[in-house]
Amino acid sequence: MAQQPTALVTGASRGLGRALAADLSADGWRVVVDARHGDALADAVAGLPDVVDVPGDVADPAHRATLAETVDDLGGLDLLVLNASLLGPSPQPRLADYPLDVLEQVLRVNVLAPLGLVQSLGPLLRPGARILAITSDAGAEPMDGWGGYGTSKAALEFLASVLAVENPQWHVLVVDPGDMRTVMHQEAFPGEDISDRPEPETVVPALRVLVDGDHPSGRYRAADLAPVTS
């Protein structure tokens, strides 16, 4: 029998991370998940088969070490999903007014933590493993009010592209999921009705195209991979 595939999905207590973790679990994967709030994480994955919840902050090196130990104990990793992310203040300040200490924290979570995870978990990636880095259109287009978060996603994308060049044995897949009806999206549009945005579950089939297919390292848009309907 083929070895059970193993994934690590960061930020899986809600939103896109939770939707992908549930889908992988239902499909026979073993899934390690994290999020800062342990109770919410445990509730989110309760009843999902073969899911190991490891609460913690991806920006904390000790938590990343615990994740690596967990994955090592499980025998290696086929899929690393760099999903956990921080929007920053809500509403988002323009760059001229952006508190630099807050921007530093956004960069720690959205840029340094993903690289730290790749550094810790890279040696545990099995042949043919995929790294999925979740980005945003804000990382590719300059938009008024999106300079902090957007800069972090642009940096994440550049890190991913260099990692791909330096590690041709990996599939480093950067994917823009598009707008989704999630807590982060509501924070980005405080007070607005976001009920017309698609649920994160609708984006999972596009992510599975990248997980299950043989796509080369690069940047992808979920909407180009599979239909996303609200």
Ligand SMILES: NC(=O)c1ccc[n+]([C@@H]2O[C@H](COP(=O)([O-])OP(=O)(O)OC[C@H]3O[C@@H](n4cnc5c(N)ncnc54)[C@H](OP(=O)(O)O)[C@@H]3O)[C@@H](O)[C@H]2O)c1
């Ligand atoms: N929603 C959109 O419209 C949209 C559009 C483009 C791109 N994206 C990207 O899609 C991804 C998922 O976003 P989402 O909308 O699903 O967000 P979400 O609903 O706010 O969920 C974020 C998840 O990440 C966890 N998290 C946040 N900071 C963390 C940290 N430092 N360490 C560990 N876990 C952390 C949260 O749990 P805790 O709070 O308990 O830590 C939660 O489980 C992100 O990379 C986001 O940038 C979203």
